[in-house]
Amino acid sequence: MKAFSYSRPDSVRDAVAGVAADREAKFLAGGTNLVDLMRLGVERPDALIDVRHLLGHDIEPTADGGLLVGSGVANSDLAVDPRVRQAYPVLSQALLSGASGQLRNAATVGGNLLQRTRCVYFQDVTKPCNKRQPGSGCPAREGSHRDLGILGTSEACIATHPSDMAVALAAVDATVHLTGPGGERTVRLEQLYRLPGDDPSRDTTLEHAELITAVQLPPPSALYRSSRYRKVRDRASFAFAVGSIAAAMVIDDGLVREVRIAFGAVAPRPWRAHTAEDALRGQPADAADFAAAIAAELELAEPLRDNAFKVDLTRRMGAAVLTELAEAQQQGSGR
Amino acid sequence: MAALRTGQPDDPTVSTVGIRVNDEMSELTVDNRTSLLDALREHLGLTGAKKGCDHGQCGACTVLIDGRRANSCLQLAVMVDGQDVTTIEGLGAAEDLHPVQRAFLDRDAYQCGYCTPGQICSAVGAIAEAGAGWPSAVTPADSLGIEGTAGLDASEVRERMSGNLCRCAAYVNIVPAVLDAAREVSA
Numbered sequence: 001m002k003a004f005s006y007s008r009p010d011s012v013r014d015a016v017a018g019v020a021a022d023r024e025a026k027f028l029a030g031g032t033n034l035v036d037l038m039r040l041g042v043e044r045p046d047a048l049i050d051v052r053h054l055l056g057h058d059i060e061p062t063a064d065g066g067l068l069v070g071s072g073v074a075n076s077d078l079a080v081d082p083r084v085r086q087a088y089p090v091l092s093q094a095l096l097s098g099a100s101g102q103l104r105n106a107a108t109v110g111g112n113l114l115q116r117t118r119c120v121y122f123q124d125v126t127k128p129c130n131k132r133q134p135g136s137g138c139p140a141r142e143g144s145h146r147d148l149g150i151l152g153t154s155e156a157c158i159a160t161h162p163s164d165m166a167v168a169l170a171a172v173d174a175t176v177h178l179t180g181p182g183g184e185r186t187v188r189l190e191q192l193y194r195l196p197g198d199d200p201s202r203d204t205t206l207e208h209a210e211l212i213t214a215v216q217l218p219p220p221s222a223l224y225r226s227s228r229y230r231k232v233r234d235r236a237s238f239a240f241a242v243g244s245i246a247a248a249m250v251i252d253d254g255l256v257r258e259v260r261i262a263f264g265a266v267a268p269r270p271w272r273a274h275t276a277e278d279a280l281r282g283q284p285a286d287a288a289d290f291a292a293a294i295a296a297e298l299e300l301a302e303p304l305r306d307n308a309f310k311v312d313l314t315r316r317m318g319a320a321v322l323t324e325l326a327e328a329q330q331q332g333s334g335r
Numbered sequence: 336m337a338a339l340r341t342g343q344p345d346d347p348t349v350s351t352v353g354i355r356v357n358d359e360m361s362e363l364t365v366d367n368r369t370s371l372l373d374a375l376r377e378h379l380g381l382t383g384a385k386k387g388c389d390h391g392q393c394g395a396c397t398v399l400i401d402g403r404r405a406n407s408c409l410q411l412a413v414m415v416d417g418q419d420v421t422t423i424e425g426l427g428a429a430e431d432l433h434p435v436q437r438a439f440l441d442r443d444a445y446q447c448g449y450c451t452p453g454q455i456c457s458a459v460g461a462i463a464e465a466g467a468g469w470p471s472a473v474t475p476a477d478s479l480g481i482e483g484t485a486g487l488d489a490s491e492v493r494e495r496m497s498g499n500l501c502r503c504a505a506y507v508n509i510v511p512a513v514l515d516a517a518r519e520v521s522a
């Protein structure tokens with residue numbers, strides 16, 4: 001690991017200024033991704049600015065009835081919060097499906113959003129990787145890509161974003177609050193991430209030294225309450241997703257009134273399935289239509305030799321989860 | 336009481352930290368790269384916490400930080416300045432074992448023992464989480480959580496302990512040991 005200085009500034013302003021003044025400086029929160037990547041030699045900061053104590057650790061109601069989640073809230077605390085569990089079940093489920101009990105205690109909401117890809121070439125400094133070392137090439141297209149992306153990828157990079165939480169946040173229309181050298185701004189979760197194109201080195205639209213201060217959840221609604229997360233992985237627990245889906249849906253008179261669908265582990269960012277959502281809105285809520293709508297979304301897919309199975313997996317998983325949501329509501333209204 | 340002094344006059348990559356380990360205050364001067372795990376093992380001689388992977392993947396290094404379980408390999412010593420750390424050495428003494436230690440002995444919940452300190456610290460944390468009613472990934476989605484430790488069953492324990500791998504696969508005895516201990520702790 002490269003040597004680095006460590007500091008704990010007294011204010012967000014000082015923390016932002018500290019990182020802004022040094023291209024090689026990085027914020028540090030729970031450390032569970034950054035320390036790991038520094039040990040692998042993938043991240044090589046010369047200064048760590050610890051912000052964990054500065055970030056919000058509370059989950060507070062907003063004026064419109066939603067929740068403002070401080071970016072320093074532990075993944076475990078967000079997952080088990082009764083308000084989250086009740087009003088945004090998909091978010092609690094996604095968090096509890098991620099990592100392990102001890103990692104969730106250390107991991108923060110901000111760090112979770114900004115964790116880097118688990119692509120094996122990215123993590124191995126002896127191999128080329130356009131994301132880690134721009135221009136060095138991407139061995140994954142020909143090599144090991146079974147776990148990598150089928151949507152939104154580029155010639156230069158087919159890495160996926162590994163977060164479960166971010167997929168759920170995309171489905172519940174969360175926004176992200178930022179503070180940077182140029183002031184404060186708010187972006188939709190989807191806008192936080194960028195597609196690789198010919199510059200895969202940047203995962204997000206954040207400027208250097210921009211700090212995530214909070215994640216905001218919109219007011220509770222029947223839509224978000226009727227939501228769930230499904231994760232497919234290689235073992236029953238403590239494994240990253242091979243594919244996942246976050247979905248929310250309300251049905252009225254047998255028709256889909258509102259729906260949100262986001263796919264995980266198939267793209268460089270949580271993949272909001274807008275095409276599928278548009279196809280479903282106002283249509284009859286039945287399994288064949290669900291599968292067809294998701295298939296329409298997946299027409300954009302560019303699978304490779306060993307990850308083509310993700311197309312079928314995502315379609316089947318999506319249809320199954322939407323069918324379950326529809327059935328749960330029919331049972332609920334028949335009670 | 337934080338003793339943090341970051342950077343020495345001639346070297347910004349070294350810090351002095353104050354960590355309360357097993358109820359005793361320790362002041363250490365460390366290279367900033369030093370993990371909490373290495374600080375415990377190499378600087379304080381507390382070799383109970385083990386290094387299985389150094390990447391958060393095995394749980395052998397699990398300790399309690401401010402009462403919560405965490406992987407000490409992914410915490411830097413400088414990050415825990417001012418915090419309370421409990422290792423397997425601080426949980427109980429040979430003559431006065433912690434209920435989870437007792438249960439592991441009674442149930443023969445290990446073979447080589449390498450993963451055991453991490454398993455036990457993790458179980459202590461997991462039992463406290465269950466006691467607070469925290470749900471897990473296998474808790475029914477329509478409930479807010481579980482009814483304290485009484486809500487634990489084998490599948491809940493397996494899920495909650497999934498961050499601790501056992502190369503000897505002593506899981507068949509670890510699960511009942513954790514259930515025994517959970518009952519005793521709540522009794």
Ligand SMILES: Cc1cc2nc3c(=O)[nH]c(=O)nc-3n(C[C@H](O)[C@H](O)[C@H](O)COP(=O)(O)OP(=O)(O)OC[C@H]3O[C@@H](n4cnc5c(N)ncnc54)[C@H](O)[C@@H]3O)c2cc1C
Pocket residue numbers: 026027028029030031032033034035036051055071075097098099100103106107108109110111112113114115162163164165210211212213238239240241390391392
């Ligand atoms: C073995 C293992 C298994 C895992 N399994 C899963 C899984 O199944 N699903 C899943 O979703 N995740 C999984 N994870 C990843 C885990 O969720 C992340 O490591 C964690 O959420 C990162 O949060 P952190 O606070 O520790 O971030 P850090 O490691 O502190 O930081 C990560 C990055 O974010 C930046 N950063 C942190 N906070 C902020 C902020 N507020 N503003 C701006 N920048 C910031 C840092 O500079 C750094 O670049 C796993 C990790 C491990 C080690």
Ligand code: FES
Pocket residue numbers: 385386387388389390391392393394395396397406407408409
């Ligand atoms: S040594 Fe820390 S998790 Fe394996």
Ligand code: FES
Pocket residue numbers: 444445446447448449450451500501502503504505
């Ligand atoms: S007892 Fe040997 S690794 Fe668990």
